[in-house]
Amino acid sequence: LEHVNELSTRQQMIATAERLFRRHGYHATSWRVLVEESGTPWGSIHHHFPGGKEELGVAAIELGSEQAAAFVAGSFARTETASAAVRLWFEKVAEALERSGWELGCPIATVALETVSSSPTLAQASERAFARTQGALVAELTAGGVEPDRARELATLIFSTFEGALILARVNRSREPLLLAGAQFESLVADALR
Amino acid sequence: LEHVNELSTRQQMIATAERLFRRHGYHATSWRVLVEESGTPWGSIHHHFPGGKEELGVAAIELGSEQAAAFVAGSFARTETASAAVRLWFEKVAEALERSGWELGCPIATVALETVSSSPTLAQASERAFARTQGALVAELTAGGVEPDRARELATLIFSTFEGALILARVNRSREPLLLAGAQFESLVADALR
Numbered sequence: 174l175e176h177v178n179e180l181s182t183r184q185q186m187i188a189t190a191e192r193l194f195r196r197h198g199y200h201a202t203s204w205r206v207l208v209e210e211s212g213t214p215w216g217s218i219h220h221h222f223p224g225g226k227e228e229l230g231v232a233a234i235e236l237g238s239e240q241a242a243a244f245v246a247g248s249f250a251r252t253e254t255a256s257a258a259v260r261l262w263f264e265k266v267a268e269a270l271e272r273s274g275w276e277l278g279c280p281i282a283t284v285a286l287e288t289v290s291s292s293p294t295l296a297q298a299s300e301r302a303f304a305r306t307q308g309a310l311v312a313e314l315t316a317g318g319v320e321p322d323r324a325r326e327l328a329t330l331i332f333s334t335f336e337g338a339l340i341l342a343r344v345n346r347s348r349e350p351l352l353l354a355g356a357q358f359e360s361l362v363a364d365a366l367r
Numbered sequence: 368l369e370h371v372n373e374l375s376t377r378q379q380m381i382a383t384a385e386r387l388f389r390r391h392g393y394h395a396t397s398w399r400v401l402v403e404e405s406g407t408p409w410g411s412i413h414h415h416f417p418g419g420k421e422e423l424g425v426a427a428i429e430l431g432s433e434q435a436a437a438f439v440a441g442s443f444a445r446t447e448t449a450s451a452a453v454r455l456w457f458e459k460v461a462e463a464l465e466r467s468g469w470e471l472g473c474p475i476a477t478v479a480l481e482t483v484s485s486s487p488t489l490a491q492a493s494e495r496a497f498a499r500t501q502g503a504l505v506a507e508l509t510a511g512g513v514e515p516d517r518a519r520e521l522a523t524l525i526f527s528t529f530e531g532a533l534i535l536a537r538v539n540r541s542r543e544p545l546l547l548a549g550a551q552f553e554s555l556v557a558d559a560l561r
Contacts, residue, residue, distance in 0.1 A: 198481040200394035276484050283480040285538050287392040290470050299538050329535070330528065330551055333544050337530030341523070344479050344493050350527050357524055357555075 183221045186211045190233040196276050198283045199230060199295075230284060231298040237280025238302035242309040255317025256362040259331060263338070263355025267348035270339070278343045282336055307332050319365045327365060331358050377415045380405045384427040390470050392477045393424060393489075424478060425492040431474025432496035436503040449511025450556040453525060457532070457549025461542035464533070472537045476530055501526050513559045521559060525552050 189211035193202040204226050208218055222228045248262035249255070270277060285299035307328050314324035334357075338350035383405035387396040398420050402412055416422045442456035443449065464471060479493035501522050508518035528551075532544035 196484045198392070198394060200392060201481060201485065278480065282534055283477075286472065286477040286480065286534060287395060289538055290390050291395065296538065303535060303538060326547055326551075329544050329547050333531035333535055333548055334524065334528040335531060336534050337527035337532070340476055340480060340530050341497060341527055344483055344490065344497060350523050353520055353523050354527055361551075 182213055182217060186213055186218070186221060186229060187232045187236050190229045191236045191280050192277075194230070194233055194284050195237070195278060195280045199226075199287045227292060227294055230288070230292075230295050234281055234284060234295070234298045234302045238305045240280065241302075241306045245306065245309045245313060249313040249317070254363070254366070255314050255319060256359045256366065258313065258317070259362050260355040260359035263335070263351045263358070266335075266339070267342060267351035267355075270342055270351070271348055275343050275346045278339050279336060282339070303332070314362065314365075317362075317366070319362065323365050327358070327362060330361075334358070376407055376411060380407055380412070380415060380423060381426045381430050384423050385430045385474050386471075388424070388427055388478050389431070389472060389474045393420075393481045421486060421488055424482070424486075424489050428475055428478060428489070428492045428496045432499045434474065435496075435500045439500065439503045439507060443507040443511070448557070448560070449508050449513060450553045450560060452507065452511070453556050454549040454553035457529070457545045457552070460529075460533070461536060461545035461549075464536055464545070465542055469537050469540045472533050473530060476533070497526070508556065508559075511556075511560070513556065517559050521552070521556060524555075528552070 186207065190202070190207055193207065193210065207226070207229065208215060213221075219225075222232075224231075244266065245262060248265060249258040252258040252261055281299055281302045284295060285303075288295035289299065290296075310328040310332060311321075311324050314327060315321055319327065331354075334354045335351075338354045341350040342348060380401065384396070384401055387401065387404065401420070401423065402409060407415075413419075416426075418425075438460065439456060442459060443452040446452040446455055475493055475496045478489060479497075482489035483493065484490075504522040504526060505515075505518050508521060509515055513521065525548075528548045529545075532548045535544040536542060
């Protein structure tokens with residue numbers, strides 16, 4: 174039971190970090206706020222994260238990429254074709270972003286941009302996280318019938334557009350950039366299936 | 368002459384802020400470092416920026432969007448067709464990013480993501496800056512022969528992909544996401560010109 178509680182304290186801190194980093198970024202979120210919001214006693218934090226905020230940042234990025242990959246997989250599971258799946262993914266993310274009051278964007282991008290030139294540890298975690306989500310997309314596109322080389326190209330393009338459209342949608346408080354991108358890639362993936 | 372010097376002190380602070388924000392973001396760049404790096408005497412700063420770091424942030428975002436719009440215009444001026452211009456723009460940005468040691472990404476995105484949920488002033492500046500660059504792209508595409516509604520759609524798509532590809536290129540230390548996007552949009556813009 175003690176082991177379960179330990180796991181859940183750790184998971185709670187990671188989930189809190191992921192939520193706060195998504196909303197305000199890495200540097201604006203202080204260690205003190207992270208501790209307070211996750212309801213963790215001060216004493217146990219260095220036990221869970223001896224590497225401090227940077228170690229917690231890596232764990233939050235990993236959680237973010239798990240969620241993103243699950244979102245991709247969920248969209249492909251719910252649709253008949255790879256082209257429809259890509260469109261559904263963009264639509265569902267646009268809905269979720271609006272529902273969060275335009276606050277919950279990509280769980281990786283903000284931290285990645287803030288730390289890529291200063292923390293090799295966080296930069297590598299971001300690179301792995303992006304590669305994981307892109308890899309999930311390549312696998313789904315290939316399974317859906319897209320030729321492997323084109324699947325890799327399309328995954329890079331789709332994921333680039335996804336990241337940028339999330340920024341524009343959030344700043345403009347509008348689903349439009351995500352919906353346009355979903356419709357365009359539905360058509361490009363359909364071309365790749367012919 | 369004194370007026371000229373005043374202008375140049377102000378411009379110098381803005382250029383310094385733009386460079387540091389691009390590299391490390393808004394929150395990691397302290398007011399003290401901004402003052403030191405721009406070589407501005409402490410006493411004159413509040414004269415130039417009575418609104419402090421937030422006011423300097425707005426000016427840095429504006430400078431960034433002027434540079435981005437000039438980059439777009441330059442690519443269209445150097446090419447025969449709108450489709451070739453889009454490809455050249457992505458290629459030149461990829462080159463510049465690599466030349467900067469993968470440090471100088473978008474001058475707006477990092478600050479935008481860091482402040483969109485906490486500073487309405489900076490969020491509005493980001494929205495205006497993105498709208499300006501996108502507007503420059505719509506104008507060039509339309510002048511190049513793309514039908515206005517498709518030009519607006521394409522500009523949103525191209526700009527979304529541009530922002531996301533810049534993130535991936537920087538994190539992966541690779542031109543590939545930008546080059547793939549340039550080639551794909553060259554082809555989509557060519558389709559729109561037919």
